[in-house]
Structures are given as structure tokens and as C-alpha cells.
Amino acid sequence: xxxxxxxxxxxxxxxxxxxxxxxxxxxxxxxxxxxxxxxxxxxxxxxxxxxxxxxxxxxxxxxxxxxxxxxxxxxxxxxxxxxxxxxxxxxxxxxxxxxxxxxxxxxxxxxxxxxxxxxxxxxxxxxxxxxxxxxxxxxxxxxxxxxxxxxxxxxxxxxxxxxxxxxxxxxxxxxxxxxxxxxxxxxxxxxxxxxxxxxxxxxxxxxxxxxxxxxxxxxxxxxxxxxxxxxxxxxxxxxxxxxxxxxxxxxxxxxxxxxxxxxxxxxxxxxxxxxxxxxxxxxxxxxxxxxxxxxxxxxxxxxxxxxxxxxxxxxxxxxxxxxxxxxxxxxxxxxxxxxxxxxxxxxxxxxxxxxxxxxxxxxxxxxxxxxxxxxxxxxxxxxxxxxxxxxxxxxxxxxxxxxxxxxxxxxxxxxxxxxxxxxxxxxxxxxxxxxxxxxxxxxxxxxxxxxxxxxxxxxxxxxxxxxxxxxxxxxxxxxxxxxxxxxxxxxxxxxxxxxxxxxxxxxxx
Amino acid sequence: xxxxxxxxxxxxxxxxxxxxxxxxxxxxxxxxxxxxxxxxxxxxxxxxxxxxxxxxxxxxxxxxxxxxxxxxxxxxxxxxxxxxxxxxxxxxxxxxxxxxxxxxxxxxxxxxxxxxxxxxxxxxxxxxxxxxxxxxxxxxxxxxxxxxxxxxxxxxxxxxxxxxxxxxxxxxxxxxxxxxxxxxxxxxxxxxxxxxxxxxxxxxxxxxxxxxxxxxxxxxxxxxxxxxxxxxxxxxxx
Numbered sequence: 001x002x003x004x005x006x007x008x009x010x011x012x013x014x015x016x017x018x019x020x021x022x023x024x025x026x027x028x029x030x031x032x033x034x035x036x037x038x039x040x041x042x043x044x045x046x047x048x049x050x051x052x053x054x055x056x057x058x059x060x061x062x063x064x065x066x067x068x069x070x071x072x073x074x075x076x077x078x079x080x081x082x083x084x085x086x087x088x089x090x091x092x093x094x095x096x097x098x099x100x101x102x103x104x105x106x107x108x109x110x111x112x113x114x115x116x117x118x119x120x121x122x123x124x125x126x127x128x129x130x131x132x133x134x135x136x137x138x139x140x141x142x143x144x145x146x147x148x149x150x151x152x153x154x155x156x157x158x159x160x161x162x163x164x165x166x167x168x169x170x171x172x173x174x175x176x177x178x179x180x181x182x183x184x185x186x187x188x189x190x191x192x193x194x195x196x197x198x199x200x201x202x203x204x205x206x207x208x209x210x211x212x213x214x215x216x217x218x219x220x221x222x223x224x225x226x227x228x229x230x231x232x233x234x235x236x237x238x239x240x241x242x243x244x245x246x247x248x249x250x251x252x253x254x255x256x257x258x259x260x261x262x263x264x265x266x267x268x269x270x271x272x273x274x275x276x277x278x279x280x281x282x283x284x285x286x287x288x289x290x291x292x293x294x295x296x297x298x299x300x301x302x303x304x305x306x307x308x309x310x311x312x313x314x315x316x317x318x319x320x321x322x323x324x325x326x327x328x329x330x331x332x333x334x335x336x337x338x339x340x341x342x343x344x345x346x347x348x349x350x351x352x353x354x355x356x357x358x359x360x361x362x363x364x365x366x367x368x369x370x371x372x373x374x375x376x377x378x379x380x381x382x383x384x385x386x387x388x389x390x391x392x393x394x395x396x397x398x399x400x401x402x403x404x405x406x407x408x409x410x411x412x413x414x415x416x417x418x419x420x421x422x423x424x425x426x427x428x429x430x431x432x433x434x435x436x437x438x439x440x441x442x443x444x445x446x447x448x449x450x451x452x453x454x455x456x457x458x459x460x461x462x463x464x465x466x467x468x469x470x471x472x473x474x475x476x477x478x479x480x481x482x483x484x485x486x487x488x489x490x491x492x493x494x495x496x497x498x499x500x501x502x503x504x505x506x507x508x509x
Numbered sequence: 510x511x512x513x514x515x516x517x518x519x520x521x522x523x524x525x526x527x528x529x530x531x532x533x534x535x536x537x538x539x540x541x542x543x544x545x546x547x548x549x550x551x552x553x554x555x556x557x558x559x560x561x562x563x564x565x566x567x568x569x570x571x572x573x574x575x576x577x578x579x580x581x582x583x584x585x586x587x588x589x590x591x592x593x594x595x596x597x598x599x600x601x602x603x604x605x606x607x608x609x610x611x612x613x614x615x616x617x618x619x620x621x622x623x624x625x626x627x628x629x630x631x632x633x634x635x636x637x638x639x640x641x642x643x644x645x646x647x648x649x650x651x652x653x654x655x656x657x658x659x660x661x662x663x664x665x666x667x668x669x670x671x672x673x674x675x676x677x678x679x680x681x682x683x684x685x686x687x688x689x690x691x692x693x694x695x696x697x698x699x700x701x702x703x704x705x706x707x708x709x710x711x712x713x714x715x716x717x718x719x720x721x722x723x724x725x726x727x728x729x730x731x732x733x734x735x736x737x738x739x740x741x742x743x744x745x746x747x
Contacts (some may be wrong), residue, residue, distance in 0.1 A: 020640045065745055067544040068728045074535070075723030078650050079585065080635065080642035081577035095644045104645065117649075117715045125716075126647035149729075152550045154577035156567070156585075157720055158729035160548065284545065284746060320547045320736045327740050337737045377550055380734055385552035413552060 006431040008473045009091060013446060014407075015439040017084040018093035025094040025435075029140040031428045033178030040187040041286055044176035051175040052130050056113050058174045059106075059167075063114065068163040073110045075157045076100060082151040082159075087416045088144050091435030096141045099151035099161040105137055106164055135177070142168040143179055144432055146424055147280065147313075148373035148417035162422070166282025169423075173281055181426035182277045186286055193272045193293070194239035200227075200269035206242050207267070214252060220494040222259045224251075227301065228266035233258070234298050235267050236274045236318070236339070237309025238461035246464055246482045250310050253489025257346050260355055260492060265307075268297035274314035275461065279321075280423030287317065291325040304333040307340045310483060312372035312460030313421060315341060319379035343459065344381045346488060347391045350398050356493040359401045365455045366402040367487070368447050369393055370440065370467075371415035372460035386412075392459055392484055399491035404451040410443040418458075420466030437470045445474070457484045514693045517703060518685060524710040531714025532722060539726040543743035553734035560733050567730055581635065588628030588657075594621025595664070602679045619668060626661040629654060653716065656709055663702040673699040 035045025048054055063070050082099035084090065089097040096102060104126065111118030111127035118127030128134060147162035172178065188197045198206075207224035214222045225231065235258075241251040258265045271293040278287030298306055306329075308318045318339045323329065329338040337344075349355045369392060381387040389412045396403050410416050419436030447453040458464050458481055467481035554560045566572040571589075575582045598618020601607045633654045636646045667673050673696040684691035693699070712718065725731065733739075 017641075020644050022644075064542060065545065067539060067542040067726060068548060070542045071539055071723045071726045071728075074719040075717070075727070077717045077720050078642070078645045078647070079574070079581050079632075080639060080645065081574050081581055083639075083641035083645065085577070095641065098641060098645070100645050115715065117712075121649075123648070124652070125649045149550060152729050154573055156571055156574040156577075157724045158550055158567075158573065158727040160550065160729050163548070323736050323740045324546060324742060324746070339737075378548070380551055380553075383555075385555060385734060388551065413550075 006434070008434055009438050011438070011442050011445045011474055013442070015090050015442045018090065020095045021093035022095055025088075025092045025097060025144060025432065026137075026140060028144060028429065028432050029136075030143050030424070030426055031180040032139075033180045033183040037180060037183040037187050038173070038176065038178050040190055041173070041178075041183055041283070043173045043178055043183070046176045048176050051135075051177075055130060055135075055171050055175050056109075058171045059110065060114070062167050062170065063110075066163065066167065068160065069167050072103070072157075072159045072164060073107055073114075076103060076107065076159055079156065081154050081156060082161075085151050085154050086145075086161075087148070087150070087419060087439045088146075088432065088436045091419070091438040092432075094144075096137070097144055099155075099159075102141055102145055102161055103159065103164050105134070105141055106168055109134065135172075138168055139172060139177060142172070143424065143429070146373070146417045146419065146422035146436070148421055149377040150373065150414070150417065153377060153413050165422070166279070168282075169280070170282035173283065179281070179423065181428075182280050182423040186277050186281070186290065189273055189277070189290055189293075193270055195273050195275055195277070196239040196243055198239055198242055198272065200272075203242055203267070203269055203272055210248070210252060210255070214255070218494055220259070220496045222252075222255045222494065224255050225264075225266045227269050228264070229301050231264040231266035231301060231303055233263055233265035233305045233307050234271075234294075234301055234303040235265055235307050235309060235342075236271055236294055236297075236314075237267065237342075238274045238311040238314060239272055240461040240465060241309055242272070244465075246468065246479065246486060247461055249486035249489065250483025251485075253483065253485030253487070253492075254309060254342050256489045256492050256494060257342070257349065257355070257485070260495060261345075261349055266301060266303070268301060270300065271297035274308050274311045274318070276314060276317040277423060279313060279317050287321070288325045291317065291322055294322070295326040298332065305336050305340065306332065306338055307342055307345050309342050310459040310461065310485060312374040312462060314461075316374040316378040341381050341391075342485065343391050343395055344387075346395055346485070347382065350394070355398075357399050357491045358493050359399060359491055361491045362400040362487055363402070365400065365487075366404070366451065366453045367396055367400050368404055368406050368444065368451075368453045368456050369396055369411075369484075370406075370418070370444075370456050370458045370463060370481075371411050371413075372458060372463050373415060373417040373421060375459060376413050376415045389413075392457075395484060395488055396457055399487045404447050404453055406443040406447050410439065416440040416443070418460070418463040418466040419470060421460075421462050425462050425466060433466060434470050434473045437466065437474075441471065441474050441476070445476070448476075454480065456481050457487060458482070459484045511692075513695055513700070514681070514690055517681075517693050517700070518690050520704070520707045521682075521685060524707040528710040528713055535714055535719060536722050536726075539722070543745060544728040544732070545743045545746035547732055547734075547736040547741050548728050549732040549734050550729040551734060553732065555734050557733055560731060564725065564731060567724060581632070584628045584631030584635070586628070587624045588632060591621040591623070591625030591628060594618045595625060595661075598622075602675070602682050605679075605683060622661055622665050622668070626658060626665065629658050629661065633658070649716065653712075653718070656705055656712075660702065660705045660709065663698055663705065667696075667698050667702065671696065671698045
């Protein structure tokens with residue numbers, strides 16, 4: 001089914017480090033944004049005239065605004081620790097996909113214009129003028145980074161290439177060189193409310209349809225409310241959850257959990273998207289503007305808590321940044337962290353003994369779990385460091401009888417990105433996505449062979465979409481990736497009756 | 510001889526000035542540049558105490574590097590720990606009276622010098638043998654390694670073959686504190702050693718040696734993982 005115009009790598013038992021192949025992915029670059037997608041975000045429509053001076057000014061501005069960038073430009077000693085850590089390097093062999101190789105694309109410009117040694121002895125320290133060729137390289141290779149932070153785990157100074165590729169994308173946006181995929185989507189969020197451009201009425205239809213499906217399946221009326229003022233909980237979830245398999249099965253699962261918890265909840269048509277692509281393009285302003293919708297929705301709907309659905313980068317923005325970008329949250333119930341992850345919510349109920357599971361409902365599956373990069377390395381769940389690894393696994397164990405982890409070197413904080421994160425989940429980067437997925441698929445294939453694993457659960461909309469698309473290139477099935485809350489939802493024993501009475505004023509029976 | 514002494518006195522005053530002002534300038538910049546968002550690489554400590562421990566493991570044991578690459582770790586750690594011992598051993602030239610622990614460390618400083626050169630050799634060989642590391646190496650990376658190896662070998666040579674008058678050296682450096690210039694022994698090996706050390710001090714604030722102060726300011730390592738509990742706000746990002 002999957003037809004490739006490039007050579008799909010062969011799976012190997014362990015991902016081997018390829019030989020350096022300069023230029024192997026130089027041809028890969030995403031579609032450039034058009035003026036109509038640039039302007040709503042506050043960026044010039046196309047490459048500005050004096051772009052070089054403007055870009056260097058912007059770099060200077062960012063160096064003054066972000067300590068990460070300032071320190072990381074200076075601190076690298078070229079030790080090579082990161083060189084074999086990036087999934088895009090492991091999948092392509094292109095040395096500019098080694099984290100340090102990618103950073104050096106910016107570092108050589110930094111050195112040329114911002115350091116004494118680079119001004120005096122450019123050749124000696126590898127400094128270079130910011131030419132059009134360098135800009136083209138930037139556009140290509142800073143869109144071959146999924147901002148997964150795996151390199152930052154291994155760097156002795158914690159240099160995070162994500163910070164650098166975000167800054168690079170912001171500099172490029174500021175001179176009118178944007179990426180179509182990200183910027184078109186952000187404009188859509190401003191216009192419609194979510195990445196997929198699903199308008200309120202369509203969401204309402206979808207959710208009503210879900211209620212009917214669940215009723216037909218289980219005989220229990222589980223509610224999927226939208227814009228319900230006065231609900232306890234605002235659920236903010238990636239719009240993919242309203243739209244397609246396997247995402248929507250996760251949403252069904254969240255609803256069942258809320259049903260069993262006996263809480264009222266709602267999604268919002270105004271903030272009908274958890275993802276925040278403002279982060280991908282490194283734009284603080286856009287990230288803040290996208291985040292503000294959640295605050296507005298929480299105030300308008302008078303909720304007491306905010307819970308996020310399964311989404312990786314979204315959870316990073318939610319957990320790590322939302323308090324900064326859209327807080328303070330003093331109008332919400334102080335007994336709960338803001339925001340909470342749906343996995344934390346479900347886990348708490350399990351701890352309190354409020355959920356009953358029939359694990360045999362998932363006996364047709366043997367599970368493994370994919371730690372999504374930004375959940376693993378840029379956020380937390382629960383009270384303890386590492387809760388982001390333990391809580392999702394606890395949910396799988398509570399709802400399934402058969403679970404095996406993948407190789408230790410490829411999970412938890414050493415997990416591999418799916419290959420589609422960070423604003424790269426677009427068809428114009430298919431070769432990169434397929435090759436970048438190799439390390440993860442190698443490890444998955446291993447547990448398939450050795451443990452008989454049939455399905456991989458994930459807690460990220462990008463991971464789910466990416467694997468559905470990419471697994472077939474490697475001879476696996478697209479439906480082998482599933483939502484974690486699908487497993488929860490399928491195994492949960494629903495309590496009938498109570499909520500038919502509670503919600504009978506609603507309109508859709 | 511007066512010329513030599515004067516030249517080296519000037520050189521070390523200059524080197525110290527460049528090192529201190531260069532580093533202060535850089536560090537003030539690092540301090541003043543805000544970190545607008547919480548970006549610790551997780552799992553991260555949830556308390557300040559935990560962050561201090563994490564940083565200590567990073568600085569003393571090179572924890573992340575250990576997870577990344579055992580060869581680079583073993584050579585890198587060998588070099589840095591050797592350099593620490595060597596530095597401690599050399600303190601006796603700069604303080605009077607010599608503190609007791611510095612007296613104790615003297616014999617280990619020699620092993621430190623050897624470890625340093627061996628470690629550097631290992632690190633340098635990776636720049637030729639590993640294709641990925643070869644690709645990212647620029648001329649300045651070789652030059653810094655050459656500088657450090659030469660500093661180490663000239664030092665060891667003076668210990669084991671071409672001795673110099675260390676009492677005079679000490680009085681030279683002690684004299685610098687009070688601008689009371691004392692003659693430096695005119696041994697070529699010593700003069701080379703000192704020239705290279707001064708060069709190292711001068712390039713420090715303008716090179717990748719900034720990784721030493723830099724690590725303490727790395728937000729992925731020095732931030733507490735508590736964004737939901739404490740609202741993190743910096744002036745420009747309100």
C-alpha cells in the first residue's frame with residue numbers, strides 16, 4: 001500500500017550507527033509558507049530584501065532573550081556524545097542530522113557575527129557568513145529536527161537542539177521564510193479553533209455520534225458534552241481525537257473514565273485543540289496567543305479543573321509552559337494541579353479504587369508502550385520525577401493482561417521520537433518521517449518477534465498519526481498503533497443508569 | 510634576563526586580566542539573560558536540593574556523558590580529573606604558607622599529569638578514528654588539544670628530565686602579587702610551559718572552554734521541575 005520514492009531502510013535487530021554520508025538528506029525540505037499563512041502570525045509574507053541583516057539582528061535579539069540559546073552557542077566542545085543519538089541521523093546518516101551538526105549550522109553564524117574569535121579567525125573556529133546557501137541549509141535541516149530532546153539527555157552540558165531549531169525557525173519566520181505546514185495550522189487555530197479546522201457544529205455532530213456509538217456498543221449512556229457551562233472539568237484534547245482512528249478511540253476512553261468518575265466535563269469549541277504549534281516555530285508570541293484560548297474557554301465555561309488529552313508536545317506546553325503563558329490559575333479548584341493529564345486523572349481513580357476493569361476485553365492484544373518524546377523528556381505526570389513513565393504503564397497494566405516493554409535503550413527518557421514530531425508531520429517530508437522512524441520501529445519489531453507483541457499504545461496524536469502512516473512502509477500494519485485510553489476504555493466496566501438521569505435535560509436523545 | 514622576566518610578568522598580568530574580565534563579562538551575560546520558560550530535561554529534580562545534586566553529579570562525574578559514550582567519558586573524565594590534581598599540585602607555587610591538603614595532594618598531582626596526557630590522547634584519537642567526530646572537528650579543536658597536550662608534556666618533562674628551579678618560580682609568582690619582580694629561571698622548557706599556560710588563560714573566555722562556566726547556566730540542567738506549582742515569569746515574557 002505504501003509506495004516509496006526512496007529506499008526504505010531495512011529493519012535491524014538493534015539500530016546500528018550508520019557511516020557519515022554528507023548531503024544524504026540535503027534535498028529534504030518542507031513546502032515554504034505562503035503570504036496568506038504568514039501574515040496572521042505577524043510574519044512577513046516572503047523573504048524580505050535585507051534579510052541577512054534582519055536575521056542577524058533577530059539572532060542578537062534572541063540571544064538576549066533566551067539563556068538557553070546564549071549558553072548553548074558557547075558551551076559545545078564537539079565531544080561527539082550526541083552524534084549517534086538523533087533518530088534522523090540514525091535513519092539517514094546525514095551528518096547535519098547529528099545534533100551537533102545541526103547546531104553548528106547556527107553556531108557558525110553566531111561565531112561569525114557575535115564572537116571575537118569568529119570575527120578575527122573565521123576559518124580557524126568554523127565561522128561562516130550568513131549566505132543564501134547557509135539559509136537554505138537552515139531551512140532544510142532545522143526542519144529535520146523534531147525537537148524531541150533526546151540529544152539533551154546525553155549532552156554533558158544539557159545542550160538542547162530543540163532550543164536551537166526553535167530559534168532558527170523563529171529567525172527564518174522573521175525574515176519571511178516560514179514553513180507552510182506549521183504556519184497554516186496556527187492560522188487555522190486562530191480562525192477556527194483547532195489544527196484540523198473542524199468548526200463547532202462539526203464537533204457537536206461528531207460527539208453526538210460518539211454518544212450513540214458507545215450506547216450501541218455498551219448499552220450505557222456515556223456523555224460527550226461540548227461547550228457545557230458550569231461543568232467541573234474542561235477537557236482540552238488534540239483535534240485529531242475528534243476526527244480519526246486510532247485517536248477517536250482514545251476520546252471514547254476519556255469519556256468512559258469521566259463517566260465512571262461521576263464528574264461533569266466538557267470540551268470547548270473555542271479551545272478545541274490541545275496542540276500548540278507556536279512552540280514548534282519557536283514563537284513565544286504565537287505560543288502565548290494559542291494558550292490564551294484555553295484560559296478564555298476555562299473562564300467562559302466556569303470550569304474548576306483543566307485536563308489534557310493524549311498529546312505529546314501539547315502536554316509539554318501544558319505542563320511546563322501553561323502556567324507561565326496563560327496563568328495564574330487562581331480561579332480554578334486549588335486542590336488539583338493545573339493542568340492535569342488524562343493519564344493522571346485515570347490513575348488517581350484507579351488508586352482510589354473507583355474503576356473496575358475487565359482486562360480480558362484486551363486479551364486479543366499483546367501490548368507495548370511508546371514513550372512520546374516530549375512527555376518523556378519535557379514534562380512529568382504525578383508527584384514523582386519519572387511519573388510520566390510509570391503512570392501510563394500502570395494504566396496499561398490495569399487494563400491489559402499482556403504487556404512487554406521495548407528495549408531499555410529505547411524507552412523512558414531514552415525513547416526515540418516517532419519521527420513526525422516538532423512540526424514535521426506533513427506529507428512533503430515523508431522520506432524523512434519514514435527514515436526517522438527506523439530506530440523506534442526496529443525496537444518495536446524486536447518485541448513483535450520476541451514477545452509476540454501485536455499493538456503499541458501511544459499517548460500523542462502526532463505519534464499515532466505518524467505510526468499509522470509509517471508502519472506500513474516497514475511491512476507492519478497501520479492499526480498496530482492505538483490510543484492508550486482505547487485500552488482503558490475497552491476494559492473499563494461501565495456503571496449503567498445513573499447518568500441517564502443526571503443529564504436528561506440534554507438535547508440529543 | 511631582565512627582559513625575559515619582564516616579558517613573562519607582563520604576559521601573566523595580561524593573561525590574568527583577560528581571563529578574569531572575559532569570564533566576568535561572559536558570566537554576567539549568562540546571568541542577565543533570562544530563561545523565559547521551564548525547560549529542564551526530565552525526569553528532573555523537584556526541589557532546589559535535588560538540582561544541586563544533579564549539577565554536582567554532572568560536574569563531578571559527567572553523568573550524562575557516561576550515559577552517552579563510555580569511551581569519551583573515560584578519556585574525558587581522566588583528563589579533567591588529572592587536570593584538577595595537577596592544578597591542586599601547582600597551587601603550592603601560588604600560596605605561602607602551603608595549605609596542608611595541598612601538601613598531601615602533591616604526589617597525586619604527578620599521576621594526574623600523566624592521566625591528563627593519556628586522557629587527551631584518547632580524546633584526540635577519537636577526532637581521527639570516529640567518522641562522526643572527525644566531521645564535527647574544526648582546526649580550533651585540534652589546536653586546543655595540542656595546547657593542552659603540550660602543557661602536560663612540558664610539565665612532565667620538567668618533572669622527570671629537564672628540571673628547573675622551582676624555588677625561583679615560586680618567588681617569581683609570589684613577586685607578581687606585590688609587583689616586586691623576581692627573576693624567572695631561563696630554562697627553555699619552563700618558558701615554553703608558561704607561554705602555553707598563558708595562552709590557555711587568554712583563549713579561555715573566547716573559546717569552547719566556556720563549557721566550564723556554561724554548564725552551571727544550562728537551563729535543562731539547573732531548573733527545578735515545578736512549573737505547575739510555581740509560576741515562572743521573566744520580565745520580557747509577561
